[in-house]
Amino acid sequence: MTEQTPGHSGSEMMEYARRLFPICRSLTGDGVRETLRIIKEICGDLEVYEVPTGTKVFDWEIPEEWNIRDAYIIDPDGKKIADFKENNLHVMGYSEPVDKTLSLDELKEHLYTQVDLPDAVPYVTSYYKKRWGFCISENTRASLKEGVYRVFIDSDFKQGHLTYGELLISGKSKKEILISTYVCHPSMANNEVSGPVLAAFLGNCIRSLHNRRYSYRIVFLPETIGAITYLSKNFEYMKENTIAGFVLSCVGDNRAYSHIQSPYGDTLADKILSNVLSFIDHGHMVYSFLERGSDERQYCAPNINLPVCCFCRSKFGEYPEYHTDQDNLELISEEGFEGAFNVMRDCIEALEHNNYYKVTCFCEPQLGKRGLYPTLSKKGSATAVKAMTDFIAYADGTNDLVDISNIINVPVAELIPIIKTLKTAGLIKRVK
Amino acid sequence: MTEQTPGHSGSEMMEYARRLFPICRSLTGDGVRETLRIIKEICGDLEVYEVPTGTKVFDWEIPEEWNIRDAYIIDPDGKKIADFKENNLHVMGYSEPVDKTLSLDELKEHLYTQVDLPDAVPYVTSYYKKRWGFCISENTRASLKEGVYRVFIDSDFKQGHLTYGELLISGKSKKEILISTYVCHPSMANNEVSGPVLAAFLGNCIRSLHNRRYSYRIVFLPETIGAITYLSKNFEYMKENTIAGFVLSCVGDNRAYSHIQSPYGDTLADKILSNVLSFIDHGHMVYSFLERGSDERQYCAPNINLPVCCFCRSKFGEYPEYHTDQDNLELISEEGFEGAFNVMRDCIEALEHNNYYKVTCFCEPQLGKRGLYPTLSKKGSATAVKAMTDFIAYADGTNDLVDISNIINVPVAELIPIIKTLKTAGLIKRVK
């Protein structure tokens, strides 16, 4: 995996982010389908599923499919404002169709703004109660003058489908790693075209893994209802086989690295992500499950209880542009994507190599006779091989590779070649 | 319990404190009996027990009963000082009778003062070795002049009884909560008329509990020998049935909240008290068992090992007026009593509701269709129901209610109505 050219990936990821950005996605509808078509361009082999409206999924039910073609407001001067074609955030998600004139006061009951960010157009939805509404900046709203307004939303609901994509990559073992991201947000960049793009590129990376040990399940879902739908169909198999999972969200900006823990922060996924982040960004953010917000809510729900945590760059809800039109393509970058890609690649590499090792000999091995230790002993001469001798000191069969990495404070990526050397020398063997 | 009017209780508790304050209590004697008569006025149903002098109680033996009617010193000018009738602390507890004249030097061997608080009359006892003595302020002692003094103590010892009170309130279960306080201190207010008064009012509160789950054992004892006596008679039953217990001492002032832990700080009583105090006073004092001092010493002794901790406002030994006549009615207050009452009431409420709950559905339930979740999704809209969603996230059958309260940082009192709502909706069930 180290032959990967990160710069190349970063620019490719940004390119796909730019293509996906303008699409109007929602829980259901053609925007999701178009998004999955582009994802499939990246990683191929994506299976797309359609689940009919009205299907019961655990405590929930698939809603009607919503599609929208146009929407705007005509102000008293005849000027078009809140134009959906300019910015699809202007329409509240799942707005019912409307075409009428009304007064400013009547209009205001259907306007949504974000007071603390007066220039921004907020992202608002009403999935499960029929409403219509427009989202505009607080500044625009304040400038509206009295008069007759026309509102027009050309949307429709139908007995359609909820659409999601699934990429399965099999390994030697049925045991599998879950990567989950979502495809239901309209034109916002970090949250969330970054997650689907990263997940698709990770799919390619995983497929190229030599001697892949685990199987991988990468899913592109509408958030919440999509994850619930997916679990309702796949839970039993996933419960038996999932050893670790990662929800990817907000993985395109370059400001922070964040780990949202599983309910008790004690799963293999937490352990791996925590280890990898500790070497990449010692001051990375750690959030408890109380700060959850994406599909880890479903994967970690009491009766589901899969070993899943969530990885972000700047966490959803924690950066000012979150859920507004300021979460745009300027916010994400090649560097942001590459940083996230490297974290997830290191996590996968750590998972693939995370075995228990045990030294084969009694006492320290004589590394010198194998050319692995300096023959001259003077102050400081042992530091050059400290990672190796420390690895040996803790390769007692009770620690997995990540445990040892944590104990001796050396990244897994540096230990993998050491393990190879020691195995070749017959000095360690894999146990368990 | 929330219909309780705390203000009313506070003033009532102060009223009883004022009545109990002047009585000369000791390990044994009529002062204890009179105190229990007044306690019985508050909470009725109090059973009073008399255990004869000489009875063996574990490693101890009930001492002779001590009563006192009068005591004073006549100074060389004929002035009465250290008058028992003015302040019963002036006589060392369990002083033998005396009536003689002596020189100042001879007198000084029987005078006790507290040098670091020169205005205060200290509280001193000699229960198990016959002595006589007077307690006066250091300033008074320093002002004594040479001459002939007369000392007079009209006390007596007899083969009598040790007296204690017991209030049993039965619940659905034989499993019980212990509340223990002591009635052997003469005229000091926080330490200790506050404990018996609070315990008696808690008795009333408990009796009014609808659908009371646990049984309650509230005891009013002479400290140490009384607790030992009580345990020698009731230990086996208590060992089998006590799930938590609280020693109440110094619960009338309004300066601090204190938790003296059981030996390992790990009992259900510790857990409950710690949880309740963390929400009432985040900076409350926590003392290890090394700082013990009241009857937790007996309840937590190695072969007794009951799940008991101690609750104080300002802990005994930690406030300057402790064990002097400055621990008077000025030190305690309605607010002090009410604060303590609320803590213990919340502890009882938490104990009564402390079950394990488990969500019934897979994934998150759809709260919106039940009117329990906002139908409009915009930034921040989920915070209104965060206590409920967080409760659900941890209602996985492995945490009791107090565990969940600790994890999600919401007081038990706020979770109880949420539990009711969720049970009514069929979304959680009790397990274990």
Add this chain to the structure above:
Amino acid sequence: MTEQTPGHSGSEMMEYARRLFPICRSLTGDGVRETLRIIKEICGDLEVYEVPTGTKVFDWEIPEEWNIRDAYIIDPDGKKIADFKENNLHVMGYSEPVDKTLSLDELKEHLYTQVDLPDAVPYVTSYYKKRWGFCISENTRASLKEGVYRVFIDSDFKQGHLTYGELLISGKSKKEILISTYVCHPSMANNEVSGPVLAAFLGNCIRSLHNRRYSYRIVFLPETIGAITYLSKNFEYMKENTIAGFVLSCVGDNRAYSHIQSPYGDTLADKILSNVLSFIDHGHMVYSFLERGSDERQYCAPNINLPVCCFCRSKFGEYPEYHTDQDNLELISEEGFEGAFNVMRDCIEALEHNNYYKVTCFCEPQLGKRGLYPTLSKKGSATAVKAMTDFIAYADGTNDLVDISNIINVPVAELIPIIKTLKTAGLIKRVK
């Protein structure tokens, strides 16, 4: 053991340190034999073992025996420098013999200095690759002028032996305590004539122990290869019987107390040393096994895994004079030795008494009737007997003596007489 006169020991230890200091020790050779002869003067009964060159010891092999008689450089002015007879550090350990002339540039390839300590002669060895070399100060090296130099090393290698000493002191139990130190360093004082001297005096102290419970195994070995050799011969017995062990190194200076933990810091040896040091020097240094460096590397290696930690005053590698000729007799002192002796003596005393105790009575015992508690109760009167009452509070059969010492913050040495008193009074018994 308290009748020990520490001052006397300190001066005796320094006297032996002065005798041992000048000897040229190495992994093998007559310097080790001479050192063990002097050690035997201290503690008698030392068995000396010789293991032939070429013997396989686990992953290693005993090297040829090396002896040296003389070595020096003649500079272009005919002046003798780097004279082995003045300072045996001038010759790299295990240098092969040489006698030739060469240019300054050629010479420099065989010179070793320590740049960060330009006045010091460093200690350098090349045990497992044949080389010759001289160690001089950086200042001397910088002052060398062009010209013809003669180098002379009168050393030899032979099929000889590796030599080590073993002192076994039997106790009532076959279970034993290991004390290990090393005898392969030439003229350096703290590191390492201090370890062998201290170990020998501890042997005397242990032999004088009345009613010795455990057996003791004290070994004087060449570092690394000596410990490996010793383990290859004694491992099975030691594995079955060793309950705790201590590597002694750098125990003669008076600047710090250091504890190098076993791999997980959780052995009985760690627990005892940590307890003792916490009372002697609350700010003592604690190093993880990542900072290991002496024979704890072998005793704690994965397949050996003996319960051993390492004790130092100033830890090897952490003080500036380490591994140079500045680690001389000025660096160590009577006070340094005595401090180290007291720590190890306290550790042994703690181990010998480290039982589980349980109170025999219910509730607190009445100490007053046994003269163990003040009969007069006033503020503060219980503090005089607090160590005893705290011991009783935790003598519940679940804590060993060191656990109780840690919990109640009283040194084991103060608890031993309390235990005796309580046993005599029948108030505690030993359990387990």
